[in-house]
Amino acid sequence: MIELQHTTKIHDESRQGEALDMLPTGKSKGRKLYIESYGCQMNFSDSEIVASILLDNGFETTKDYKEADVVFINTCSIRENAEQRVRNRLKEFESAKAKNPGLVVGVLGCMAERLKSKFLEEEKLVDVVVGPDAYRDLPNLIDKVDDGNKAVNVLLSREETYADISPVRLNSNGISAFISIMRGCDNMCSFCVVPFTRGRERSRDCHSVVKEAQDLFNAGYREVTLLGQNVDSYKYTKPVAEDETQGQMINFAQLLAMVAEVSPELRVRFSTSHPKDITDEVLYTMSRYENICKYIHLPVQSGSSRVLELMNRTYDRQWYMDRVNAIRRIIPTCGISTDVITGFCTETEEEHQETLSMMDYVKYDFAYMFAYSERPGTLAAKRYEDDVPEDVKKRRLTEVVNKQQEHSLYRLQNFVGKVQKVLIEGFSKRSDQDYCGRNDQNSMVVFPIDERFKPGQYVHVLAERCTSATLIGRIVE
The missing domain is CATH 3.40.50.12160 (Methylthiotransferase, N-terminal domain)
Known part of the structure; x- marks a missing residue:
C-alpha cells in the first residue's frame, strides 16, 4: 500500500x-x-x-x-x-x-x-x-x-503500463513529480484489495522511465518520486533486438541508479518498499548516489509474527528487524517511515504490545496509522472474523499514534543544530514570509525567505528548533 x-x-x-x-x-x-x-x-x-x-x-x-x-x-x-x-x-x-x-x-x-x-x-x-x-x-x-x-x-490487463503517455502534471509546483515505474501487485496481503483492483504486477520499460525523468529535469523539475505498489519487485527485461545488452534484466537497484544519473541536481525518491524484497543492493545504490534521498517507506503493519502470518506479509518480526538493521548499517542517516494496522483479526493485547515495542526499536520518522477496516473480497474477509471490538481498535490506535508522536519529535530533535540540504518547494502554508522544503529524510523544513533563492533551488538550512512535525531554521552559506 x-x-x-x-x-x-x-x-x-x-x-x-x-x-x-x-x-x-x-x-x-x-x-x-x-x-x-x-x-x-x-x-x-x-x-x-x-x-x-x-x-x-x-x-x-x-x-x-x-x-x-x-x-x-x-x-x-x-x-x-x-x-x-x-x-x-x-x-x-x-x-x-x-x-x-x-x-x-x-x-x-x-x-x-x-x-x-x-x-x-x-x-x-x-x-x-x-x-x-x-x-x-x-x-x-x-x-x-x-x-x-x-x-x-473495468477489464484488468497484464501488459498495460501507459509507458508511452506523457502525464499532464496536475496541481504541480513545477518542482516535484511522480513517475509510475510499475502497476499492479502480486503480493496477496490478506487485508488488501489492491491485487483485485489493480491486477497483476507489470514493470515499465526502463528507458521510458529514464526519459520521463530527463524530460522533467529539462522542464525545471528537481525531484522525482518513483512509484510502485512494491518498487523492489521492479524487473524489466530488455527486448532481444535492443543492443549488446539484449535480454538483460534490469532490477530496481539498477533503475534507481539510471534515474539518479540523469543529473546530480535531480533528487530521487521512491515508494513503497516491501520488507520481504528490499535488498542490500538497493541500500548500497542509495548510499552511493548523493542525490538519492536517504529515506525509505517500509511498512511493518504489525510487530507480531503471528499477526504478520495472518496478514500474509511473508516475513516475520525478526526478518523485519534485520532489514532495519541493514538500513542503519549501510545508510546510517536514513529516515524510515511505516504503516501500522491496529486491531487486525484475532490480535491480542500482547501482540499489540509487540507492535509498540517494534516502534520503540525502530523509532520511525513518520507513520501512517489505521484501525483495521475489513474490505469485501479480500482474503481476510473470506477467512477471518473481524473480532476485535471497535473501541479496542481505537484505543490501540490512540496508543500507536501517541507513541509515534514521541518518536517523530525524537527524530526531528536529532536534526536541531545541524545543517540540512533543502530543496525549496514554495511558500510555507502558514506564512508567505517563509519558504518550505524537505530534507533528505523527507522532514519538512520551514525558514525565512531569502531573496537570493527561489523555489526549485537547493539551500542549506541550519535547523534551530522543531515542533513534532516540522524543523524551523534559517539559510546559511
Missing part, C-alpha cells in the same frame, strides 16, 4: 480529494474536464495520465466542477471511510447534474470494478465506470454516454 507522504505525523486514512488546476489546453472542443483524486500517490499519478489522454482528445480543463461538462472522481478502496467520502461527493455532483442534465459523471480507479453495479444501477450516481487499466478507452466511453448509454470498462 502506498500512502501519501506528508510532513504531519498523524495521517488521515486517505488523502482528501484534490481537483486538478488549470492546465494548458489541447485541441479544444469546448468541453471542460474536472478530475478529483483520492487516496494514494498512484491514484494522483493515474489522474495525470487520464488528463493527458483527454487533452489529446480535445478537452479543456477546469478546477471548478460547476463549470465542467465531464466530472471524474478517481477513487480509493483502501479504507471504508474513503469509500464513504467518495459516495458523499458523488451525491454533490448529482445535484450539479440536476442543473446541467448533459453533465457526464464518472468513477475511475480502485472502486470501479467492485462497486460498478451499485454506482450505475442501484444508486444511479454515475454514467461511466472505468478501471485503472482502461483509461485509453475513456474517449470512446464518453461518446457512448453522449449517445444516451451507460458505459463500463
